[in-house]
Amino acid sequence: MKKRIITLILILAMMFTMAACGKEKEEVNTAYIDRKVGICIYKGTDDFMKLYEAELRKYLISQGFADENIKTVDAKNDQKTQNEQVKKLIEDKVDVLIVNPVNPSNAGTITDMAVDAEIPLIYINREPDKDEQDRWSNNGWKVTYVGCDARQSGKMQGEIVIDLGLDVIDLNKDGKVQYIMVEGDPENIDAQYRTQFSIKAINAQGIFVDCIDDQVGNWETVAAQTIVADDLMAYGDKIEVIFCNNDAMALGAIRAIKAAGRTVGKDVFLVGVDALKEACQAILDGDMTGTVFNDHITQAHSVADCAIKFIEGKRVDNYIACDYVKVTKDNAQEILDLLK
Ligand code: GAL
Numbered sequence: 001m002k003k004r005i006i007t008l009i010l011i012l013a014m015m016f017t018m019a020a021c022g023k024e025k026e027e028v029n030t031a032y033i034d035r036k037v038g039i040c041i042y043k044g045t046d047d048f049m050k051l052y053e054a055e056l057r058k059y060l061i062s063q064g065f066a067d068e069n070i071k072t073v074d075a076k077n078d079q080k081t082q083n084e085q086v087k088k089l090i091e092d093k094v095d096v097l098i099v100n101p102v103n104p105s106n107a108g109t110i111t112d113m114a115v116d117a118e119i120p121l122i123y124i125n126r127e128p129d130k131d132e133q134d135r136w137s138n139n140g141w142k143v144t145y146v147g148c149d150a151r152q153s154g155k156m157q158g159e160i161v162i163d164l165g166l167d168v169i170d171l172n173k174d175g176k177v178q179y180i181m182v183e184g185d186p187e188n189i190d191a192q193y194r195t196q197f198s199i200k201a202i203n204a205q206g207i208f209v210d211c212i213d214d215q216v217g218n219w220e221t222v223a224a225q226t227i228v229a230d231d232l233m234a235y236g237d238k239i240e241v242i243f244c245n246n247d248a249m250a251l252g253a254i255r256a257i258k259a260a261g262r263t264v265g266k267d268v269f270l271v272g273v274d275a276l277k278e279a280c281q282a283i284l285d286g287d288m289t290g291t292v293f294n295d296h297i298t299q300a301h302s303v304a305d306c307a308i309k310f311i312e313g314k315r316v317d318n319y320i321a322c323d324y325v326k327v328t329k330d331n332a333q334e335i336l337d338l339l340k
Helices: 002-026 047-062 079-091 104-116 130-139 150-162 189-203 221-238 247-259 277-284 296-311 332-339
Strands: 037-041 070-074 096-099 121-124 143-148 176-183 208-216 241-244 269-271 291-293 319-322 325-327
Touching: 037 047, 037 079, 047 070, 047 247, 047 296, 070 079, 079 096, 079 104, 096 104, 096 296, 104 121, 104 130, 104 143, 121 296, 130 143, 143 150, 143 296, 150 189, 150 241, 150 269, 150 291, 150 325, 176 189, 176 221, 189 208, 189 241, 208 221, 221 247, 241 247, 247 269, 247 277, 277 291, 277 325, 277 332, 296 319, 325 332
Parallel strands: 037 070, 037 096, 096 121, 121 143, 143 319, 176 208, 176 241, 241 269
Antiparallel strands: 291 325
């Protein structure tokens, strides 16, 4: 009899647990299941934007949006295409528009379309200029920008290099730093600021530099590989530091450095920006000196939080900033763990 009662209690306990589990399953967040979000990406093949979009989608779903109601479009680096895509998303009556502009100087056109249709708009990653941002605040429009200040990333790149000590990086002992710069899209403010502020940070320490070459790699691995390979061939061991405006290009630089038989940390130094997984691993493997974490996780979460505030009719600031983080051998594993 006693045995029977114990068995009965166990069965009841199991049924209770199963019911509780089932209930948990039912409790998937569906708060914004019917709301539509349009995400416009400037170029779908951009390594950093791929990560950003994936995180944004994942986080929106965790906040109660339905995957099928989050529509991402790729402008393939063409502003006209993006304008058409925005128009179409507005016709589809999205509740919020998230735009990574192809050309931030065209933002005015996109803003006007969204404001006319009374759809809140969040710009990401590529910052529209001050005049455009002033329009949003002066008119009380539901438009904002979420992003980092690229000046900070440039400064951090310069600091990573200079923190090694001039005696370490000045390989030819002429008291100056000889470098090459591989730039992203030169129209883009991130590329411009990173190019300027990395060098300013070195000059700020009273150290002079020689720019051996400065070329456009358009944020792309293969383009950067070619530039760095040509420079290593032309200037050989005159190059002490290679600055890349992003990691995708730094990964191309690594290939060129290896092919030229050079060794990072010994006879050349290399820094990037973004903290792609591959770049963090390269730092741990000694193939790269450092990078700067362009925190797409925090940025994506801020974007989704803004979208929710807009949907709920709450006030949203016109500018939402996020900090970059220096990445060297000391914390590359930590950042890599965060990205997994
Ligand atoms: C930068 C990023 C680059 C590239 C670029 C596109 O912030 O570091 O890798 O994605 O944005 O505008």
